[in-house]
Amino acid sequence: GAVVSQHPSWVICKSGTSVKIECRSLDFQATTMFWYRQFPKQSLMLMATSNEGSKATYEQGVEKDKFLINHASLTLSTLTVTSAHPEDSSFYICSAGPLGGGNYEQYFGPGTRLTVT
């Protein structure tokens, strides 16, 4: 149980275009989802916290207008990278949870590798 999927698993786009990444909780409802970014050989950095039905909370230094997050349902959050540039190339990972009831674990998707050319 507690499976999270991401789509696409990898994407290549041209500079200046927008890309949408989906994060779905397959077998549970997630009021909270998180988006992380990981550059090569670096750790995961939290970009934003996505709460169902409300605006996302962005971490300091993350551009809200560039990384649009929508959490319209309890099983789906999307991250749209607008006007992508090569420096946005990275591994984007989402997570969902915790489930509550004493379970404080987040469940991670497999990640999406974005390459901007």
Place this chain on the structure above:
Amino acid sequence: AQSVTQPDIHITVSEGASLELRCNYSYGATPYLFWYVQSPGQGLQLLLKYFSGDTLVQGIKGFEAEFKRSQSSFNLRKPSVHWSDAAEYFCAVSGGSNYKLTFGKGTLLTVNP
């Protein structure tokens, strides 16, 4: 603010040797602690977690970790390393109203035959 320190950027061990990866955290309340492993180009896999209770926790793949509140540490151990354990290991702490995860910078494990 919560933080995690993994002092060792890169560790090399021989196959069959024991392993200990260090993790120190900073958090004002009771922390929820995690160890993840990541192979190149892959997502994260949870090795083990600590919420409360017994301070020695067992995980998958023969890993264990011990929570020491007095030392603010949550070190990961394995008695005998296998070549397939070569990967990047991340320690993380969770807390706050949304249970945000903060990751350490990671320790890259190389296993020599």
